[in-house]
Amino acid sequence: MTNAINNTGVGAVRETLRFDEIRLAEWMREHVDGFSGPLTIDQFQGGQSNPTYRLTTPTGSYVMRRKPPGDILKGAHAVDREYRVIAALHSADFPVPRVYGLCTDPSVIGTEFYVMDMVHGRVIWDPRFAEVPSSERSRYFDEMNATIARLHSVDYSAIGLTDYGRSGNYFERQIARWSRQYQEDVLAGRDRNMDKLVEWLPENIPPGDETSIVHGDFRCDNMIFHPTEPRVLAVLDWELSTLGHPLADFAYHAMMYRLPPTIMSGLAGEDLGALGIPSEAEYVQAYCRRTGRDAIPGYEFYIAFNMFRFAAILHGIKGRQLRGNASSAKASDLASKFEPLTQLAWEQAEIAMRR
Structure with missing residues (x-):
């Protein structure tokens, strides 16, 4: 084990x-x-x-x-x-x-x-699930999907978390927060695509508002799976959790389909069929089925928002590196991903404009 x-x-x-x-x-x-x-x-x-x-x-x-x-x-x-x-x-x-x-x-x-x-099991670090036989990978993906859908279905009021965060206007608050952090870090510099996202995002928030418990960093490596079965035994690392919009949380998780390995462990460019991994459309449909949705209008916006949020975090790391407040090797590698990510984020925004 x-x-x-x-x-x-x-x-x-x-x-x-x-x-x-x-x-x-x-x-x-x-x-x-x-x-x-x-x-x-x-x-x-x-x-x-x-x-x-x-x-x-x-x-x-x-x-x-x-x-x-x-x-x-x-x-x-x-x-x-x-x-x-x-x-x-x-x-x-x-x-x-x-x-x-x-x-x-x-x-x-x-x-x-x-x-x-201590929960004993295994942590899967690579979203390709290379250590799992290809015939079983779809079951692991279905288990992750079921777990995040289950989280978003928890009645937070019934378990005493009504005041765990602010309800409503999640995107407005998050976009303002990360925009401010990006703009105030003068030393880390400005980026053309990031500037466009700062303007575009608050003007294009999809209609409708929901509130649920959100994890904030829901990835395969923040779960402990059963040693031999496609079953999640524990979800870890709740440091970023709050009350927020469930579709922001799900899109962050599903962003693995849009990110290339050069930016973060992702599935972009992979032959999913050969790997035995469900397509992004299938994965989104499974979440919709479990949460009683017909579809996710504005899905491209939610992806662009999460890439923007991730880029703002990398921008902050870049600033800390320039100030000498971050460990050089890892910080330098992360900071180098900032501009490629902002370009990808703006490309997602352009896709959203065409929908």
């Missing part, structure tokens, strides 16, 4: 992210049912903005997510929000890990944190 630890890589806790392990063990004895030491602690080596740790005992294994130490932006790294949405969704029988408790007392390990179950 493989698990998420093996896929993401785990190692010794980084020196700057160490904490009082004895205090943590004491907290777990009080708050985690069935906990019994000794406790062994390792750190996931991926690029999580909230440091993530594997906690191992002779009888079980857990995951801890914490705020990073030091000065951080107000509202950033909100592990309390992650804990809240995971706990609420678990109560609705949605596939998320069981959470044991949230600690808001910084005297325990120095920052807020929460502890949840």
Whole structure:
């Protein structure tokens, strides 16, 4: 059996992210049912903005997510929000890990944190699902489709998340936010296609408004699949979750069909039939069927919006790199994708204009 630890890589806790392990063990004895030491602690080596740790005992294994130490932006790294949405969704029988408790007392390990179950399974990093036999890939895609449709069908009021975000006008607020961030970062420069998107997007928002829980980063590598079956055991990484428009969330997920491997792990240019992967049209139809829609009017807009949002994030990385506030190798690679992505985003907008 493989698990998420093996896929993401785990190692010794980084020196700057160490904490009082004895205090943590004491907290777990009080708050985690069935906990019994000794406790062994390792750190996931991926690029999580909230440091993530594997906690191992002779009888079980857990995951801890914490705020990073030091000065951080107000509202950033909100592990309390992650804990809240995971706990609420678990109560609705949605596939998320069981959470044991949230600690808001910084005297325990120095920052807020929460502890949840370690879910054993496998993480699929490549949307081509190369490690899965081609005859089974369509079932994995159908399971992802069913999972995001199920998320958007959860009654957020019934599980206590009415105030988890603002309802209504999601696109107006998001476009304004990312436009402002792009325009204010003078050092990172301006881009012709991005400027056109800043003008075009707010004037072309499709009619109709909906609100649901949105994940914000729904990708195959943010799920843990059963070790041998096309079944999602847990959806991870809820840092960007909020209340928002479900079609924005779905289009972000479906954007894998439009992105080439040169920008992000995507399926553009692939022979989907040969790979055993459903077409984009089939995937959209399956989501519509599950959510009671006949179609998604404005789908091209939603794709363009998500590419714009992604481009704004890359623009911010470019700015941090130029200021010397980002790790050079990875930041440089991401920043180099900004202009190709803005060109692709504007091409999506042009397609939307022709529809």
